[in-house]
Amino acid sequence: MKNLYDCHVHLNMAQFDHFRDTLIEECSRSLDFCINVGYDEKSSEESLLLAFKYPFIRAAAGLHPSYASQSEPRLMDRISAFLLEDEVVALGEIGLDYYWMKDPPDIQKKIFADQMEIAAHHKKPVIIHDRESHEDTIEILKAFKGRVRGVLHSFSGDRKMADTVLDMGYYLSFSGPVTFQNKKNIPFREMISSLPPDKILIETDSPYLAPVPFRGKTNTPLNVSYVAGELSSLLKMDLQEFLALSRAGACDLFGF
Ligand SMILES: [Zn+2]
Numbered sequence: 001m002k003n004l005y006d007c008h009v010h011l012n013m014a015q016f017d018h019f020r021d022t023l024i025e026e027c028s029r030s031l032d033f034c035i036n037v038g039y040d041e042k043s044s045e046e047s048l049l050l051a052f053k054y055p056f057i058r059a060a061a062g063l064h065p066s067y068a069s070q071s072e073p074r075l076m077d078r079i080s081a082f083l084l085e086d087e088v089v090a091l092g093e094i095g096l097d098y099y100w101m102k103d104p105p106d107i108q109k110k111i112f113a114d115q116m117e118i119a120a121h122h123k124k125p126v127i128i129h130d131r132e133s134h135e136d137t138i139e140i141l142k143a144f145k146g147r148v149r150g151v152l153h154s155f156s157g158d159r160k161m162a163d164t165v166l167d168m169g170y171y172l173s174f175s176g177p178v179t180f181q182n183k184k185n186i187p188f189r190e191m192i193s194s195l196p197p198d199k200i201l202i203e204t205d206s207p208y209l210a211p212v213p214f215r216g217k218t219n220t221p222l223n224v225s226y227v228a229g230e231l232s233s234l235l236k237m238d239l240q241e242f243l244a245l246s247r248a249g250a251c252d253l254f255g256f
Pocket of ligand 1: 037
């Protein structure tokens with residue numbers, strides 16, 4: 001499939017240990033590019049190593065809110081250093097997570113804002129994780145309006161939030177949950193059908209969030225075609241036309 005890509009994967013994770021190389025070989029034949037996203041120091045380093053090894057993989061480096069308590073000044077310097085590498089196309093994933101709430105909001109917000117400052121300094125886009133923390137996420141994005149761009153990954157907000165962040169130049173990316181047909185998901189799917197298609201990116205968040213018909217299984221970037229297919233049908237667009245627009249958006253954001 002032409003123009004297929006995956007802007008959010010974690011191929012470094014242990015779930016892939018027994019088949020990582022063969023999976024990545026297969027992905028390199030099916031996808032134009034994948035972005036392997038870090039969530040702490042070790043995974044950021046592993047993302048970079050994957051990007052060194054495989055030309056179609058790019059990396060993102062950052063400290064996920066569930067690992068915020070690991071933060072120390074040395075770690076912020078390390079993240080800055082990662083961003084100097086050509087293979088590191090974004091700072092992420094960063095943001096807030098009030099679902100798991102591993103650390104109090106104040107600590108999460110400080111680490112998030114510190115990393116937004118680093119992204120502004122390096123002029124690199126950010127990959128945002130926002131789980132049940134929409135209002136505080138918007139507040140921090142607004143504080144950096146015009147200085148930082150990025151993508152809200154596995155976007156879970158409503159139309160009003162979508163408009164707010166689209167206005168600030170952000171993209172929205174969607175993963176497996178767009179394929180879930182349960183009743184609770186109807187408003188979410190309706191909201192997507194009215195979004196501007198050129199602002200929608202595609203991802204799997206592998207190994208998590210497998211789309212139908214693989215729900216509950218280990219997800220792989222190969223399944224991004226199910227996400228793209230569902231999005232194009234929600235948007236009432238031809239799949240190839242949607243993929244061309246979406247890929248152009250990803251290339252614009254990540255600078256390649
Ligand atoms: Zn992720």
